[in-house]
Amino acid sequence: MANTPYPESYYAASANAVPPRPALQGDVETDVCVIGAGYTGLSSALFLLENGFKVTVLEAAKVGFGASGRNGGQIVNSYSRDIDVIERSVGPKQAQLLGQMAFEGGRIIRERVAKYNIQCDLKDGGVFAALTGKQMGHLESQKRLWERFGHTQLELLDQRRIREVVNCEQYVGGMLDMSGGHIHPLNLVLGEAAAVESLGGTIYEQSPAVRIERGATPVVHTPQGRVRARFIIVAGNAYLGNLVPELAAKSMPCGTQVITTEPLGEALAKSLLPQDYCVEDCNYLLDYYRLTGDKRLVFGGGVVYGARDPANIEAIIRPKMLKAFPQLKNVKIDYAWTGNFLLTLSRLPQVGRLGDNIYYSQGCSGHGVTYTHLAGKVLAEALRGQAERFDAFADLPHYPFPGGQLLRTPFAALGAWYYGLRDKFGY
Numbered sequence: 001m002a003n004t005p006y007p008e009s010y011y012a013a014s015a016n017a018v019p020p021r022p023a024l025q026g027d028v029e030t031d032v033c034v035i036g037a038g039y040t041g042l043s044s045a046l047f048l049l050e051n052g053f054k055v056t057v058l059e060a061a062k063v064g065f066g067a068s069g070r071n072g073g074q075i076v077n078s079y080s081r082d083i084d085v086i087e088r089s090v091g092p093k094q095a096q097l098l099g100q101m102a103f104e105g106g107r108i109i110r111e112r113v114a115k116y117n118i119q120c121d122l123k124d125g126g127v128f129a130a131l132t133g134k135q136m137g138h139l140e141s142q143k144r145l146w147e148r149f150g151h152t153q154l155e156l157l158d159q160r161r162i163r164e165v166v167n168c169e170q171y172v173g174g175m176l177d178m179s180g181g182h183i184h185p186l187n188l189v190l191g192e193a194a195a196v197e198s199l200g201g202t203i204y205e206q207s208p209a210v211r212i213e214r215g216a217t218p219v220v221h222t223p224q225g226r227v228r229a230r231f232i233i234v235a236g237n238a239y240l241g242n243l244v245p246e247l248a249a250k251s252m253p254c255g256t257q258v259i260t261t262e263p264l265g266e267a268l269a270k271s272l273l274p275q276d277y278c279v280e281d282c283n284y285l286l287d288y289y290r291l292t293g294d295k296r297l298v299f300g301g302g303v304v305y306g307a308r309d310p311a312n313i314e315a316i317i318r319p320k321m322l323k324a325f326p327q328l329k330n331v332k333i334d335y336a337w338t339g340n341f342l343l344t345l346s347r348l349p350q351v352g353r354l355g356d357n358i359y360y361s362q363g364c365s366g367h368g369v370t371y372t373h374l375a376g377k378v379l380a381e382a383l384r385g386q387a388e389r390f391d392a393f394a395d396l397p398h399y400p401f402p403g404g405q406l407l408r409t410p411f412a413a414l415g416a417w418y419y420g421l422r423d424k425f426g427y
């Protein structure tokens with residue numbers, strides 16, 4: 001049977017040691033079968049176990065193999081679309097509920113890290129960096145908007161103040177969110193998997209769900225086993241393929257790339273990011289970066305629509321890094337990798353239920369570290385019969401990409417090209 005390892009990355013090279021997990025062989029019965037061991041799947045599993053459910057997790061490769069073990073590690077609050085846009089589409093009542101939840105994912109991560117003693121280099125503080133006056137104006141209105149929903153750990157940074165936290169000439173200002181921050185993403189998800197097991201949950205690796213037999217008690221088939229469950233949670237996100245055709249139609253896997261430098265040493269690292277905050281800029285096609293525990297710079301950027309793997313990642317991302325920090329021109333890049341996130345047309349997550357017993361959450365369109373942790377809680381609430389918050393997400397409208405599965409990639413790339421031009425000319 002295929003044994004899929006982690007892709008080569010800084011995270012895989014610096015992962016905490018974990019015991020090997022078996023593949024599923026034979027038949028198993030459980031309350032909830034979770035498909036996918038990323039943040040969505042494991043956050044759901046943890047909340048369900050904490051509430052007395054029996055949980056079995058199937059992972060096609062290894063825990064955190066997908067975006068959860070490869071991402072930029074930035075704890076960014078709220079959603080990939082802001083609450084005022086959501087308000088215009090779903091009305092004030094649902095927007096209020098979604099707005100109140102927008103900062104909950106970050107709190108869940110911190111609770112998990114503390115409760116289960118997860119070693120993942122958690123640091124507080126994230127900066128949104130403005131490249132233009134227009135972007136700064138947007139941050140000012142975003143702060144007012146978020147404060148309306150009770151989020152108060154925000155500080156606007158003028159040009160002088162942002163230089164104190166990011167030694168980069170490009171920015172005219174920014175906003176600091178002390179409830180943002182950063183983590184070693186693979187070590188977070190590995191710690192969450194250990195927490196699942198400590199509560200009696202079972203995780204099978206190298207066990208792809210290849211077919212779901214729907215019905216009153218659905219059965220999930222893997223190459224060598226079957227899981228019969230009362231409920232299924234589908235959490236395969238951009239790596240799910242066509243297992244659930246209804247979910248593939250309204251979303252598109254996209255690749256994004258990350259590089260990691262050699263260790264910079266304390267002095268150089270501190271000169272770039274003196275308070276060790278993470279940073280993302282305000283462009284549509286944004287750059288994001290942060291320091292690791294051993295003082296490397298992790299820098300992410302580009303988007304590949306349709307999730308093809310680019311041939312030379314360093315050639316794409318290094319120039320972006322040098323534009324932000326020309327002082328790194330002689331620094332070696334030790335790691336470069338790509339990973340897939342799932343884009344929806346509205347850039348809002350797709351949450352819902354198929355029939356009575358198959359639940360899903362996917363498609364947070366780039367900002368998923370916090371949302372996926374919240375999603376696990378909201379899905380678990382729904383399975384316990386409290387669906388008000390689940391319904392607020394499930395009611396968000398979703399549309400298929402223009403051009404269907406064949407033409408959605410060129411259409412989305414065209415859209416991104418347009419937004420890229422707007423970024424370039426400061427609109």
Ligand SMILES: Cc1cc2nc3c(=O)[nH]c(=O)nc-3n(C[C@H](O)[C@H](O)[C@H](O)COP(=O)(O)OP(=O)(O)OC[C@H]3O[C@@H](n4cnc5c(N)ncnc54)[C@H](O)[C@@H]3O)c2cc1C
Nearest residue numbers: 036038039040060066067068071072074209236339368369
């Ligand atoms: C390179 C990169 C950088 C990013 N940076 C950030 C960032 O800094 N901040 C941020 O907020 N967000 C970031 N994101 C997005 C964020 O990582 C994702 O939104 C989030 O991790 C998605 O979690 P998930 O559990 O839904 O999906 P994933 O982590 O992708 O997990 C899905 C899992 O399901 C498994 N699976 C799929 N199909 C099956 C099947 N049939 N049977 C069994 N298992 C299956 C996969 O193997 C995978 O392990 C980034 C994404 C990428 C790719």
